[in-house]
Amino acid sequence: MTAPIMPKSDAAELIIAARIRQGLSWSDLAERIDAPLVWTVSALLGQHPVPADKATVVCEVLGLGDGVIESLVRQPTRVADDASASDPTIYRFHEALAVYGPALKELIHEEFGDGIMSAINFKVDFARRADPDGDRVVITFDGKFLDYRW
Amino acid sequence: MTAPIMPKSDAAELIIAARIRQGLSWSDLAERIDAPLVWTVSALLGQHPVPADKATVVCEVLGLGDGVIESLVRQPTRVADDASASDPTIYRFHEALAVYGPALKELIHEEFGDGIMSAINFKVDFARRADPDGDRVVITFDGKFLDYRW
Amino acid sequence: MTAPIMPKSDAAELIIAARIRQGLSWSDLAERIDAPLVWTVSALLGQHPVPADKATVVCEVLGLGDGVIESLVRQPTRVADDASASDPTIYRFHEALAVYGPALKELIHEEFGDGIMSAINFKVDFARRADPDGDRVVITFDGKFLDYRW
Amino acid sequence: MTAPIMPKSDAAELIIAARIRQGLSWSDLAERIDAPLVWTVSALLGQHPVPADKATVVCEVLGLGDGVIESLVRQPTRVADDASASDPTIYRFHEALAVYGPALKELIHEEFGDGIMSAINFKVDFARRADPDGDRVVITFDGKFLDYRW
Amino acid sequence: MTAPIMPKSDAAELIIAARIRQGLSWSDLAERIDAPLVWTVSALLGQHPVPADKATVVCEVLGLGDGVIESLVRQPTRVADDASASDPTIYRFHEALAVYGPALKELIHEEFGDGIMSAINFKVDFARRADPDGDRVVITFDGKFLDYRW
Amino acid sequence: MTAPIMPKSDAAELIIAARIRQGLSWSDLAERIDAPLVWTVSALLGQHPVPADKATVVCEVLGLGDGVIESLVRQPTRVADDASASDPTIYRFHEALAVYGPALKELIHEEFGDGIMSAINFKVDFARRADPDGDRVVITFDGKFLDYRW
Amino acid sequence: MTAPIMPKSDAAELIIAARIRQGLSWSDLAERIDAPLVWTVSALLGQHPVPADKATVVCEVLGLGDGVIESLVRQPTRVADDASASDPTIYRFHEALAVYGPALKELIHEEFGDGIMSAINFKVDFARRADPDGDRVVITFDGKFLDYRW
Amino acid sequence: MTAPIMPKSDAAELIIAARIRQGLSWSDLAERIDAPLVWTVSALLGQHPVPADKATVVCEVLGLGDGVIESLVRQPTRVADDASASDPTIYRFHEALAVYGPALKELIHEEFGDGIMSAINFKVDFARRADPDGDRVVITFDGKFLDYRW
Amino acid sequence: MTAPIMPKSDAAELIIAARIRQGLSWSDLAERIDAPLVWTVSALLGQHPVPADKATVVCEVLGLGDGVIESLVRQPTRVADDASASDPTIYRFHEALAVYGPALKELIHEEFGDGIMSAINFKVDFARRADPDGDRVVITFDGKFLDYRW
Amino acid sequence: MTAPIMPKSDAAELIIAARIRQGLSWSDLAERIDAPLVWTVSALLGQHPVPADKATVVCEVLGLGDGVIESLVRQPTRVADDASASDPTIYRFHEALAVYGPALKELIHEEFGDGIMSAINFKVDFARRADPDGDRVVITFDGKFLDYRW
Incomplete structure (x- = not known):
């Protein structure tokens, strides 16, 4: 006990x-x-x-x-694991964000105004797409837009 | 000159x-x-x-x-901008990776074997999806799978 | 121009x-x-x-x-300013979070289930409360609960 | 023993x-x-x-x-746990401080003069507030003002 | 203007x-x-x-x-200057805290109970004390005790 | 053995x-x-x-x-414990050094010339001083001045 | 089991x-x-x-x-081991990259255009080359060029 | 002048x-x-x-x-530029070292004994190698072995 | 076994x-x-x-x-121990390098040209030198000069 | 003025x-x-x-x-320059300390007891020593021993 x-x-x-x-x-x-x-x-x-x-x-x-x-x-504490972020398979996602994150921010604000894509009201999809040049990994982030609202 | x-x-x-x-x-x-x-x-x-x-x-x-x-x-040097990663609109992507990154790694290996999603042979799509519960931001990462190949 | x-x-x-x-x-x-x-x-x-x-x-x-x-x-990029976090007036808030943050997390989950207090659909109030033992600073964080929803 | x-x-x-x-x-x-x-x-x-x-x-x-x-x-040593600060439920508080901390500092000084809100002579309240748009988490920080006094 | x-x-x-x-x-x-x-x-x-x-x-x-x-x-923002902390004259104070800080914490709690020495209701004194073995720097920290009080 | x-x-x-x-x-x-x-x-x-x-x-x-x-x-290795430096009782000393350290450096040089207060030929005193406005913690650092000497 | x-x-x-x-x-x-x-x-x-x-x-x-x-x-998680990077035998490779990395980047772009040397479709060779002035370590990195391709 | x-x-x-x-x-x-x-x-x-x-x-x-x-x-100070290390073209070299560095260390010691590959008595070669599966970047590190010698 | x-x-x-x-x-x-x-x-x-x-x-x-x-x-991995670098007895060496390192670099280049003092073909000597003003620690670093040689 | x-x-x-x-x-x-x-x-x-x-x-x-x-x-503030510590000529000194620092600490305590080599009452000597196997850089650190003395 x-x-x-x-x-x-x-x-x-x-x-x-x-x-x-x-x-x-x-x-x-x-x-x-x-x-x-x-x-x-x-x-x-x-x-x-x-x-x-x-x-x-x-x-x-x-x-x-x-x-x-x-x-x-049990309810988890979701601690970011900085070490595993250096694994090449995971790192490529971080690199993509480094390259495209500011562009995504610009487009979210242009389309929706001031706010964010929720990471809580959120889902992720994983798929394989056949391609003659080599199959592709397709990841979709789908989150509710939340506007800054006082 | x-x-x-x-x-x-x-x-x-x-x-x-x-x-x-x-x-x-x-x-x-x-x-x-x-x-x-x-x-x-x-x-x-x-x-x-x-x-x-x-x-x-x-x-x-x-x-x-x-x-x-x-x-x-000019050819750029693509330096990661750690400061802007704390912007809430960009941070949510990093948080999603902290929560789902290890799961995506498991699924890439299960589906494709040992390797990565390329961040170079890669494209990103941005879309707005209407939803009665609040419109949604939909981001798609689409990269060629590269297997570890000696 | x-x-x-x-x-x-x-x-x-x-x-x-x-x-x-x-x-x-x-x-x-x-x-x-x-x-x-x-x-x-x-x-x-x-x-x-x-x-x-x-x-x-x-x-x-x-x-x-x-x-x-x-x-x-102009739309801002909201970069966290780590330097100013060491200012004593601001530091006390961070210290309070270090001491009480895990407790607040427990209580949010007990009362609302798995999720977060939004920092976007969110407001902050500042007030002075008279107290014979010395007036007090009263800060209220008021954010919508968002449950983890797939 | x-x-x-x-x-x-x-x-x-x-x-x-x-x-x-x-x-x-x-x-x-x-x-x-x-x-x-x-x-x-x-x-x-x-x-x-x-x-x-x-x-x-x-x-x-x-x-x-x-x-x-x-x-x-036993008397504790209250060590700040940087790892758990990345948990989304706790992180939102830190993000709110990054956005509103400098404003709170300005208002404390305008209202009280040079000094701080004590984090020692201090209490925190947690409440749920019903709201038709979704219930809200309400956290109140209530600390004695301490002026810089030589 | x-x-x-x-x-x-x-x-x-x-x-x-x-x-x-x-x-x-x-x-x-x-x-x-x-x-x-x-x-x-x-x-x-x-x-x-x-x-x-x-x-x-x-x-x-x-x-x-x-x-x-x-x-x-003007009201200052008191940002900690990590760089100057490596100056040898200032570093010795940090080193002394590394060696004696935990002991001072034990003694504050033994004498006063759970709480802190205020760094706000606080003064510092600087003096030179003659000593045949070489004059000495004498620094006195004098701060009000604040007990953890809910 | x-x-x-x-x-x-x-x-x-x-x-x-x-x-x-x-x-x-x-x-x-x-x-x-x-x-x-x-x-x-x-x-x-x-x-x-x-x-x-x-x-x-x-x-x-x-x-x-x-x-x-x-x-x-046994002879110790005196490793600085960065974690315990965030304990509020110990942190206040570090904060005081952030605020007053450069001033103490100026005064040491004005009074003694180029050099440092030794942290080796050094003692620390702890005392409680009664005060009608609340008793005070009094810490005295007392170290031999060492001049830069080639 | x-x-x-x-x-x-x-x-x-x-x-x-x-x-x-x-x-x-x-x-x-x-x-x-x-x-x-x-x-x-x-x-x-x-x-x-x-x-x-x-x-x-x-x-x-x-x-x-x-x-x-x-x-x-088992599929590994390839975590970068920052500690072992300070081992002198390994450190020399990092030092060489600090000195020659930007030059290699310039030459890759001049020769191949915008892109990278893959670290996945990649092999490393190790050899000893006799030299009257002292034998030499010869390491060859051989990776497929990947061009940024949308 | x-x-x-x-x-x-x-x-x-x-x-x-x-x-x-x-x-x-x-x-x-x-x-x-x-x-x-x-x-x-x-x-x-x-x-x-x-x-x-x-x-x-x-x-x-x-x-x-x-x-x-x-x-x-002028004689340079060769300062490591941590920021540019996140550029994808340069990062792949660091990733390769993270994956293969410990193996190279093992092989250097097996072949040469205790010591290092010099990064000073050292040269780097860059070449393009045609390959029907996609041309390849070939980088050769060639450094004198230095044994730990008292 | x-x-x-x-x-x-x-x-x-x-x-x-x-x-x-x-x-x-x-x-x-x-x-x-x-x-x-x-x-x-x-x-x-x-x-x-x-x-x-x-x-x-x-x-x-x-x-x-x-x-x-x-x-x-067994062959060691020589990992730098950052924690023990804060021990006062060891720290003084690091402090001396912070103060005198750039000067030593200038003098090495003036005397020998572009290159380094080897830390591999290298020895260290420790001695006590009597001095009426207090005995002294004398440490000698003795390393072969290596010139940058392509 | x-x-x-x-x-x-x-x-x-x-x-x-x-x-x-x-x-x-x-x-x-x-x-x-x-x-x-x-x-x-x-x-x-x-x-x-x-x-x-x-x-x-x-x-x-x-x-x-x-x-x-x-x-x-003017009296300097002697700030440690972490960037220049990565210069290879200066780095070798830091590497030597990483390898030999703990040994020097042991020997100082064995010979002198508990204390340090002063970096203030201290001098550094630089010399070139001819050697048929290649001339050598000889650096001598010479500092007064200071014993921990209360």
Whole structure:
């Protein structure tokens, strides 16, 4: 009763290990809990609280115990991980923002006025697009516009 | 003949000032040079070299001199501007990457194997999507997958 | 026509100088443009675009030229100023967040669920409260709750 | 006798785990020890020394041992946790300070003269305000003004 | 009328130059304005607003113009100068705090309870103490104790 | 024989725990080893090597073992702890140095010439001074002046 | 089944220990798995996923268990290790880039136009070149040119 | 006679402007001064002192004055430019070092023993290699091995 | 056989503990292995690989096991320890470099031309020089000059 | 009379320019003012106040005006220049300290007890030592030992 709740990073490591050993894809898991793909991966890595029923299904599928369920359900603190930002696969997104971020800001203000794209009322889509010159990664950020409103 | 080339940040400030004073939108400029919208804004802000013919059109439209053309044409050094990353409109993109970046990495590897989404063979699209709950900003990153290949 | 727009930091310095020399308070300026007090100060310091009619009134009152109006109207980039965060008057707010921020996060989640207090649909109020033990500064942050919504 | 005192971060993790497992809210705990809500959460997270009687009640309610009581009672070192400042729920407060901090400084000096709002003789209030456009988080900082006095 | 107020760092440089050229000591200036020595130096370097009468006397003595007076009177933003902290004469104070700061914290809490020494209701004294083994610098920090009080 | 020496931070945690559990003050310990108060606290926290006889007395009084004695006697590496510098009780000293450090440097040079106050041939005194407006913390830094001497 | 996968840094330490104790060179290992030398070292240190058959051979040769194989096969996160960048042997490469990086950028653009040398479609060669004045280290970076292409 | 020497960054900007305006390539300049290509670019950008005769030829070719010659000849301080390290063309080299640096260190020690590749007795070669899959950038680092020698 | 090699920092702690407990000085150890004094201390602290015969002697003298020998013999990664740079005894060297480093650079170039003092073909000497005004620490850096040579 | 004193960095640039144009070495200047070589260079670069008579001689020799004399005489703030620390000639000293600093600390304590080598009562010597294997740079740090003394 007095043990602390398992850290979400530990739960994520257990989920990853079980997922690989059982040959399940992230898509398999997303389907099993009937949730969007990017949301599912992000939540199981610890970035979103997972509803109890979905957490239970995930742990049943992967053969993980109640401690993992309890960890998944807990409200996360979403700390930015500066170290992993240097991973080349993730870094390219940051580089794209360095190059195109100010342009996106100009266009948001031109189209919508003073405000932001919400990162909370927000979803991300991931897709593969076939291309004869080499297939492409297509990521869509879709967030509600919020105007500065006093 | 011995003056240095105008810095791209100075050229951008002149373009912004002339654009606002003449009531031209970024879309107007993009149409005039027949170029994609996000590319146009990014290039005029200094992140891409601008072909001489397009640079000439922009400066004619805005009434700017040859020094601006010369600056636009020059190959840029694309330095990341850490200060502007704290602007709330730009920050939300970085926050979204902090939350979803590791998930996108997992999905890229699951779908494509070991590699990255190129930020060079790459395009960005900006759109407004009407929504009864409040219109939405939709940003699409579209980059060629590059596999680690020795 | 080809001069850049005056930086907002320069406009702010001119407004401050004229305000002091004419013996006007920030409250006087806020009343003249019929705007909330904290919003007015923040906007004139460069953190919000100022509607053209209000910018015109401010510059008439303070005897400032059209260049200042043009600067005030422009969409700002809201860069965090890390240096001024060490000013003792401002630092105390950061210290309070260091001490109470995690507690506020717990309470937001307990009361509202997973999400944030918006800093965009948001207002700040400043007041003085008399107290026999020494008058008090009372700052109220009032922001719309936004729940994480996919 | 020679074991070190349990770190406050460990005590906080045990309190959080027990609180969640027993279905108690922070408000429940605050009521049981008859203390202000924000103070209670902050103190149990380790930011304030807890009086022995209150610490004893908390640990009885939650079924925690004497080691937790001893930890709660100890004088804390209040180290700023830069990592958690990137959590979106906490970050919004920092962003608000970046935007409005200099304005608040101007208004404190206009109203009170040279000095600061104390972060020691200080309290914070948390409230929910119903709003047809979406309920709002209302945070009030209330600190004694201290003038620079030699 | 539209010129910005002279920055306090510029005013300080002019005061230093005039002081040296006229062979006046800081003590001379402190006596002339009847103010404590450390306060005087600190205020003339830009860390405190200087009352108008004292600013006028300083500028008369040093032959400086009204722009310097206006600058001295203005409310400062007290930004920490990290660069000058590496000057050996200033660094020794920081080193002493690194070595003795935690001990001073323990003693403040033992003697006064939970709280701080105010840096606002605060004064600093500077003295030379003769010593056969080499004269000594004696600096006294004297601040009101403030207890954490909700 | 091959175990490493106990780290000084572990020894300090054991001393603190035993001191609190036995209800001994730092002053009590200082008296028992006949040493200055600030030196005693600082040394027991790990900032100074403790002579073997004094270390033995401390450990006898507190009921601690030989491992603690061995740790206290060892020559320390005095690493600056940047994290604890954000504790409000310690931070106020740093803030005071940010405000008054350059003034102290000016006065040291005016009084003594080019050089520094030693932080090695140096002592610190801590005192409480009664004051009807609230008691005060008085800290005295007393260091030998060292002139730059080739 | 529920244990996490061994971290790649642990696997690397085991490989290094077994390699040294058995007197095998990196070249021996590269030959045994029929892979390029630099790739082999980099992959075994954790920077590339290792195909299962090669991982199996390595662990058979070195007498390591299945846990190491599983770790080697896993997709890595390639985090930049800033600490090891200060090692003199590695630092010289960074210093060379500081001195020659901008020149290489100029030459890439002159020869190829706007774009980059890929670090993904990329290989590195290591060689020793005999020289009467002292043998030389010869490192060749060989990456596909990628042009900025919208 | 009393003017300071032109900063090397100013000289580089003048050289770049004249080079572009006259349609000369870096190779043209290298040939004119009979020097290696990478060395030439690096030296004209300010990273190496340029012998007086070569500096004179460059300035004659480009129509630049004696101030540029004097600047080129001066011994440089080779300060690392962290900002330009984020330019994508330069960043790829740093990324390659992050991925392969530790492997290169292992191989240098295996082949040569304890020591480094000199970055002083060192040369860099730049080449284009045709490849049906896309031409390649080939950079060769060639430095004398220096063993740790007491 | 599959245990990792003991980290050099652990080996150093064991050597230090055994050295102190047996009352041996660093000079004693240097004599026993017939090696220069500064080299010996540095190598035993983990900065140089130790030849197997010398490592064996050290461990025999100190009564340490084969794990320590294996650790000492291993090639080190020489990571700069920024934390210990704030120790006052070490900091004074850094301060001296801040004050005199640019002067030493000027003199190296004046005397030798463009190049560096090697830190690899390099030795350090430590001595005590008696002085009636207080004994002095004398440190000599002695490194081969390397000229920039293409 | 109201101009600020010339910054020491400007004075240094003028001294360097005049020195180079007149073909004078640093040794020439040191001889002319009868001062130690390293001290002279350091002082003229702005790290030490220069006695008025020596400053006058330097400026007469170099044909510089009174503004330079006034600047040289002024008490400096000795700010550490982190940027120039990356210059390879200066960096090697920092690298040597990273490798040998902890060893020097051990030896200072072994020989002298707890304390430091003063960087104030301190001198540096620069010499060239002929060596058939390549001449060597020999730098000697010579500082008074200061023991921690309460």
